[in-house]
Amino acid sequence: MKEKVDIYKEYCAGCGLCHSAEAVQYEYKNGFFKPELQQNNFSFCEGVCPASGNWLKNIDPKKKWGKYINACVTWSSDQQLRFSASSGGTITAISEYLLSKKLVDEIIHTCVSKQNQIKTEYTKSKRVEELRDKTGSRYTVSSPLIELLQCISPEKKYAVVGKPCDILVLRRYLDVHQELNKNIIYLISFFCAGVPSENANRKLLDHLKTNEQECRHLTYRGEGWPGFATAIDDNGNKHSMSYNDSWGKILGRDINKFCRFCMDGIGEFADISCGDAWYMEEDGTPDFNEHNGRNITFSRTKKGDELLKMCVKDGVLIAESYEIDNLKYIQKYQYERRSQVYSRVLGMKLCGRKTPYYSLRTLRKFTKDLNEIQILKGIAGTIKRVISGKM
Numbered sequence: 001m002k003e004k005v006d007i008y009k010e011y012c013a014g015c016g017l018c019h020s021a022e023a024v025q026y027e028y029k030n031g032f033f034k035p036e037l038q039q040n041n042f043s044f045c046e047g048v049c050p051a052s053g054n055w056l057k058n059i060d061p062k063k064k065w066g067k068y069i070n071a072c073v074t075w076s077s078d079q080q081l082r083f084s085a086s087s088g089g090t091i092t093a094i095s096e097y098l099l100s101k102k103l104v105d106e107i108i109h110t111c112v113s114k115q116n117q118i119k120t121e122y123t124k125s126k127r128v129e130e131l132r133d134k135t136g137s138r139y140t141v142s143s144p145l146i147e148l149l150q151c152i153s154p155e156k157k158y159a160v161v162g163k164p165c166d167i168l169v170l171r172r173y174l175d176v177h178q179e180l181n182k183n184i185i186y187l188i189s190f191f192c193a194g195v196p197s198e199n200a201n202r203k204l205l206d207h208l209k210t211n212e213q214e215c216r217h218l219t220y221r222g223e224g225w226p227g228f229a230t231a232i233d234d235n236g237n238k239h240s241m242s243y244n245d246s247w248g249k250i251l252g253r254d255i256n257k258f259c260r261f262c263m264d265g266i267g268e269f270a271d272i273s274c275g276d277a278w279y280m281e282e283d284g285t286p287d288f289n290e291h292n293g294r295n296i297t298f299s300r301t302k303k304g305d306e307l308l309k310m311c312v313k314d315g316v317l318i319a320e321s322y323e324i325d326n327l328k329y330i331q332k333y334q335y336e337r338r339s340q341v342y343s344r345v346l347g348m349k350l351c352g353r354k355t356p357y358y359s360l361r362t363l364r365k366f367t368k369d370l371n372e373i374q375i376l377k378g379i380a381g382t383i384k385r386v387i388s389g390k391m
């Protein structure tokens, strides 16, 4: 039984809900926080954790972008927000709309820690102005649900913004605790390729010629699209690095173990989820040159679709239609991700390693667009990484 719960520790996505709901404590290990789960936490984890895999039976493997009602390109009509936000400012614009129309009382989301630029805090925003300070992607450990049940008040309404794994957990929790659906009204998410460790962030600061004690401002992107990873130290010295280099060469190389087995990087369980709507180079690759930001935005529920339409109708968001067949070129990683998990899990099992509780038979259904050679190459690649200590 202990071993069973250990898998949830090893493959924890880090949302924090087990702390809020079950008072689980966390230990710091290799740049991540890992839950100190006990046997009695097993059924909780089985009920909500992404690593349980039991939720995959509700996912249609043919729908590469998940189930959705509408998909379009959007951006904030406020030029300043569009510029400062991560992509097109869609999430902040929707959050602002929800507050200003009093559709919710507070937004529960994530911002940089006041103490340390490579850490995050969960935060509640009550006023539109508060949201502007918290735009942008934090490419580091975050646990937006860590105080969720303690911070919601029974007479208030909330929207929660989180990574796809946070939102998957919360959606499953709400399915069981239906009484909370009168308080938690909207779930909003974004595409996510993985959560970089705090150690990777330390490395990034080192490349930006500062460290966590001296860094007083760190942004990963934004102030343009994609913008630059930029650090400013105590003396006002400023150093920047391209988004492509900071993610590709540093942050993306040290991500949470579960992220390598993630089956939802697209926010399938949100009411609305957004990713980068990169322009395309002539060779079909994403264009990471600076442009005005824009999101690819999916409304995934009726409620999310109505909200998106209201934001567009009231001029908060600008929307354009998008040829969804092109998304596989600019979001190649997300397009291929689910199909590759089968080989990865099988490779791990062949090496005698623990894996998330995924059924191989279910994962196999996601590999229909791969041939046997590609699957075998995936298995071999995983075995090689295990042998070389990279996994």
Ligand SMILES: Cc1cc2nc3c(=O)[nH]c(=O)nc-3n(C[C@H](O)[C@H](O)[C@H](O)COP(=O)(O)OP(=O)(O)OC[C@H]3O[C@@H](n4cnc5c(N)ncnc54)[C@H](O)[C@@H]3O)c2cc1C
Pocket (backbone or CB within 6 Å): 084, 085, 086, 087, 088, 089, 090, 091, 092, 093, 109, 110, 111, 120, 134, 135, 136, 137, 138, 139, 140, 141, 142, 144, 161, 162, 163, 190, 191, 192, 193, 194, 195, 196, 274, 275, 276, 277, 295
């Ligand atoms: C770890 C990570 C991985 C990502 N991977 C991808 C990817 O593979 N493909 C892709 O297209 N885009 C990725 N993104 C970026 C994401 O697409 C954009 O944030 C999204 O398009 C929203 O843009 P926006 O301008 O609407 O966001 P904004 O208006 O700037 O709002 C961002 C919102 O996200 C919240 N937030 C920021 N960081 C975190 C965090 N670490 N955890 C929880 N909430 C957070 C903020 O509180 C804010 O509410 C990633 C972002 C993160 C943080």
